Amino acid sequence: MSASRLEDLVADYLSHLAVERGLSGNTIAAYRRDLARYTDFLAGRGLEELSQVSAVDISEFSRQLTDNHLAQASVARAVVAVRNLHSFALAEGRVAADVAHDVSPGNRPRRLPKALSVEAVEALLKSCDTTTTEGLRDRALLELLYGTGGRVSEICDLDVDDLHGVLADPQIGLRLVGKGNKERVVPLGSYAARAVTAWLVRGRPQWAGRGVVTPALLLNQRGGRLSRQSAWAVMQRAGKRAGLTEKLSPHSLRHSFATHLLDGGADVRVVQELLGHSSVTTTQIYTLVTAEHLREVYRSAHPRALRGGSS
Template sequence: MMIKELVSTYLDHLLVERGLSSNTVAAYRRDLDRYVRQLADSGVDRLESVSPAMITEYASRLAEGVRDEAEPDRWRHPPLARASVARAVVAVRNLHRFAVEERHTELNPAAEVQPPAPARRLPKALPLDAVQRLLETPAPDTPLGLRDRALLELLYGTGTRIGELVALDVDDVSRALELPEQETAAIRVLGKGGKERFVPLGRYARAATSAYLTRARPELARRGRGMPALLVNARGGRLSRQSAWTILRSVAERAGITTEISPHTLRHSFATHLLDGGADVRVVQELLGHASVTTTQIYTLVTVDHLREVYLTAHPRAR
């Protein structure tokens, strides 16, 4: 079987039968297209001709990069980070496992090839005072300021991913906002893999969202065409992830926050501050929508570092 044909069949399987998102399938496509090109450079275009050594060589060349033969000072493919190499190798392993499962071949040359272990990086959370400065920076008396304040309060107050947040419609939050103030409101979020979860809507996020919907969104949405999106841009269309990122960086700069920041920083801060406050790691797992508690437990390392720092600076016999 031709490798190109196998890749095409596998990508269709991921999209149609597995129901993976178009972004995830696009990432698989990029990694596997690169794999097919390297095999072609070695004169291999059939599945039966692939060996474990070829896959190991593929991983090595991703890590080391490939120079342009005509211009050695330029990269044909620049070196990839360890995490990117690991992702690419996993894509190749999954491709060959699929070929065996679908009986296109009996041998899996990738079975013994292991992806490099990614370097463990702790997520960076903002200190609470920096979060407070950030949330208070957007203007409370302009449509865009009210929208930005709602965006940031929702990001930090619910711990949602930015893609999950910008996908929300007004109807997704309206029922929660109609509840009496003494009742805990929650909103439905559609996470990775179409997994649904409910996240509480805290008092500050609730107030910011209500103010935005009442005093800002009608004016912004009037410039669009019946857009149901909760968060809209200045033209009345749905706010994009890229625009949300730009808004956050602009507000952070005005708030005097000099560390690198992204929408995921507020998600990290949400989890870390919950654990600092005594929340159970499995509760935080559910709130974040992690499939495994192992993913959530990395945040406990952040809080241990924080506790160690407090101990060293506060206890009279710590040093």
């Protein structure tokens, strides 16, 4: 079984991705870059054929990318490209064994959600001028996002009828429809209830007659349903008014909702249900945030914390 030179093999593999698998041009370009790094690495080791490569070589390639300060996600992607190349070579009968099969691409680092402080959230909410129709709408939106932990799409999809029963009896809870049309019921706090009531009584009627009649709870100035893009713009304006320098999106309030609950002693499985996560593993990333906060407090406040002094 003859071995193929690396350049020919890579060219055949990229052609296979384009013609037989129909991958996009951007994806193929990424594979080409990653495999060019790989062939350069192997050439530097005097390896010209894939049959000469060992699992140790591939692990060293991954380590070199990391040492060159390539992002971990990019390292993982490159190793996946290499593994797929070796798998292709084996399937084509161009090598006798797939030495890359057991080489782990590594875990992509989990990005810790950026939660606002309680003070920052309060400043954001108070920045809304509730003497205006827009301010009433904005305050209702932000209070709902922070008070329920709902996704922006879930909040923008709410209709007036979804709130009437809850406002009359808060114990009913607010029904949110999440990913995959999965429903969950979340409590509606008193601050959010008051903000929504103020919007329904003093704000929404001002805009409701401007466009096509809609059951939507939150409206834009034309009388239509507030979009996710418009909700993002509301956050940007509110953050600017509040003097916040953090990068903000509606999801910032969902992150803050979860983090503040855990900081207050809520069980992670309760937070999982409130967020609508199908797995508690997804929710547990927030526990990393609160653990880091605890470490920061300890390092800054405890007299025996390590600060570079002698023991």
